[in-house]
Each structure stands twice: as C-alpha cells, then as structure tokens.
Amino acid sequence: MxxxxxxxxxxxxxxxxxxxxxxxxxxxxxxxxxxxxxxxxxxxxxxxxxxxxxxxxxxxxxxxxxxxxxxxxxxxxxxxxxxxxxxxxxxxxxxxxxHGQRPGTTAVTVTHPTWNTRYTWDNGLAIEVSAPRECTPSEYAFPAKVERAVQVSITLVNDTGGDLDTTLLSASEAQFGGRNAEQIFDIDGSCGAGPEPATILPGRTFTYEAAYAVGAAPGELQLVFQPGVGAPKAVFLGTA
Known part of the structure; x- marks a missing residue:
C-alpha cells in the first residue's frame, strides 16, 4: 500500500x-x-x-x-x-x-426733461417746452370755469431729414398734482385754441401754444409727448 x-x-x-x-x-x-x-x-x-x-x-x-x-x-x-x-x-x-436691488443690476436714475430744455428722439425730432405762464380764458373757452389756467409754448425741431406732420405728435396726456389736467380750447381768448395741423420742413422749427386747467395753488405739471405709436414718450415735469 x-x-x-x-x-x-x-x-x-x-x-x-x-x-x-x-x-x-x-x-x-x-x-x-x-x-x-x-x-x-x-x-x-x-x-x-x-x-x-x-x-x-x-x-x-x-x-x-x-x-x-x-x-x-x-x-x-x-x-x-x-x-x-x-x-x-x-x-x-x-x-x-x-437696498432692495436685484443682483447683477445697476441702479438707474431716470431724469425727465423740464421747462426750457430739449428732448430729442432717435429719428432726429426734438421738442422744447417753455415755462408755464398764467392765462385768462374767455367766456367761450372750454372747459369753462377752471380754477386756474396756464399756457406753454411748444417748439418742434425737425432734424429727421424729411417732412414732419405735426398731427402725428400725440400730446393728450397732461397731469397736475397727480390728476388729469384738461387742455383748454379758447379760440377768441388769451389761452389760445391749441395746436394746429402743420407740415415742418427738414431743418425747420415750429412753435405753438397749449393751455391747461390746473389747481389754484402752484404744483407739478406733467406733459407727455409721443411722435407716433410705439415711440418713446418725452415726459416733461416742472412747477406750474
């Protein structure tokens, strides 16, 4: 074994x-x-x-x-x-x-034009508004019996390179003291009848007067102008 x-x-x-x-x-x-x-x-x-x-x-x-x-x-x-x-x-x-600011953003201060200053749109159209002065509506003015009336001179400068129709400029927005300020139409009085249709040639200026019904005491008047739908608005602010 x-x-x-x-x-x-x-x-x-x-x-x-x-x-x-x-x-x-x-x-x-x-x-x-x-x-x-x-x-x-x-x-x-x-x-x-x-x-x-x-x-x-x-x-x-x-x-x-x-x-x-x-x-x-x-x-x-x-x-x-x-x-x-x-x-x-x-x-x-x-x-x-x-300061309540969104991250990644920069605070922007918007400065609005005031009386006797010029605002220019990108197309070359510019506008100036004079300091308001008081006017006395006649008995046939509309609206009637306002507390106080002020009038401004509005000057348009046409540097667009073409003819400019003033009827395209919207100026229907006006406020005084945070409320709507009605435009005064006074054909025979010192406040005037408001803007009239006109054609401004290139390089020319055109001035017209407009009056607004405001409160008895001085306050802030805001006038807004827009040369066509979609265009930026020029907002003028100042004391009246």
Missing amino acids: SRLGTQAPAHEAPAPRRRHHAVFAVAALVLGVACVAAAVTGLLGTATAAGAALGVVLGVIALFGARKAIALAGTILCTAGIAVSVGAASGDDPANAA
Missing part, C-alpha cells in the same frame, strides 16, 4: 494592488487647482463648476485609498471652486440686497 503524500493547501493568488484610488486622488487635486486658478483669473462658468463637481466625486472615492492627504486636498479645492462659481453666477451682493 503506497504512502499518500500530503498535499499543501491551495492558496489564492494575491489580487493585484489597486491603483485607481491614487489616480482619483491626483485627478481630484489637479481639478481643484485648475478650478481655483479659474476663479482667480475670472474664467468662471458652467465648465468650471462641472469640473469642480467631478473633482469632488473623485476625491471622495480616493479617500478610501492610500493617498488620503492628496484626495482631501483635491476635495477641498474643488469644493471651493464650486462655491466661487455658484456665487459668481448668482451675482449676490449684500449691499444690493440691503
């Missing part, structure tokens, strides 16, 4: 050492440095934020490997890159929020 030899127990071959954690750690660090550099130079955008997010994912995975210090540094840098990118995109500014 032959002697049976003892067989050495079989051992599994050791698995090759994983190196992907180290690769992820280095990749996270490189992405983090790139994102911070982009933030310093102002080259922020969607690509920067996406790269930083990828770096965070790779860094977290690499924390389970041997290169923990590199992975941690890359994760921190990428997180900082995401924070800077999001802040730049939102444009948040505590000073703007304190």
Whole structure:
C-alpha cells in the first residue's frame, strides 16, 4: 500500500494592488487647482463648476485609498471652486440686497426733461417746452370755469431729414398734482385754441401754444409727448 503524500493547501493568488484610488486622488487635486486658478483669473462658468463637481466625486472615492492627504486636498479645492462659481453666477451682493436691488443690476436714475430744455428722439425730432405762464380764458373757452389756467409754448425741431406732420405728435396726456389736467380750447381768448395741423420742413422749427386747467395753488405739471405709436414718450415735469 503506497504512502499518500500530503498535499499543501491551495492558496489564492494575491489580487493585484489597486491603483485607481491614487489616480482619483491626483485627478481630484489637479481639478481643484485648475478650478481655483479659474476663479482667480475670472474664467468662471458652467465648465468650471462641472469640473469642480467631478473633482469632488473623485476625491471622495480616493479617500478610501492610500493617498488620503492628496484626495482631501483635491476635495477641498474643488469644493471651493464650486462655491466661487455658484456665487459668481448668482451675482449676490449684500449691499444690493440691503437696498432692495436685484443682483447683477445697476441702479438707474431716470431724469425727465423740464421747462426750457430739449428732448430729442432717435429719428432726429426734438421738442422744447417753455415755462408755464398764467392765462385768462374767455367766456367761450372750454372747459369753462377752471380754477386756474396756464399756457406753454411748444417748439418742434425737425432734424429727421424729411417732412414732419405735426398731427402725428400725440400730446393728450397732461397731469397736475397727480390728476388729469384738461387742455383748454379758447379760440377768441388769451389761452389760445391749441395746436394746429402743420407740415415742418427738414431743418425747420415750429412753435405753438397749449393751455391747461390746473389747481389754484402752484404744483407739478406733467406733459407727455409721443411722435407716433410705439415711440418713446418725452415726459416733461416742472412747477406750474
């Protein structure tokens, strides 16, 4: 009977050492440095934020490997890159929020023309309005029995390069003290009959008078002019 030899127990071959954690750690660090550099130079955008997010994912995975210090540094840098990118995109500014201003916008102060100043539209048409002066409506004026009447001289300057029909200019909006101010039509009186149709040749001016019913005490008069539908409005403000 032959002697049976003892067989050495079989051992599994050791698995090759994983190196992907180290690769992820280095990749996270490189992405983090790139994102911070982009933030310093102002080259922020969607690509920067996406790269930083990828770096965070790779860094977290690499924390389970041997290169923990590199992975941690890359994760921190990428997180900082995401924070800077999001802040730049939102444009948040505590000073703007304190003043009720929308982020990313600049406060604009609108200055309206007043008496004896000129407003010019993009097509070259310009308008000037004189300071209001009091006038006395006749008994046939409309509307009748107003508290006080003021009259202004309106001058149109035609630098449009073509003929200008004054009937295209809308001047029906007038307010005094926050209420509508009716235009006065006084054919035989000192307040006048208002604008008359006219054609202004290129380079010429045309002046007419218009009167409005206002309150007994001085206040703010607002006159609005618009040379056609859709055109910007010239809003004149001043004391009358």
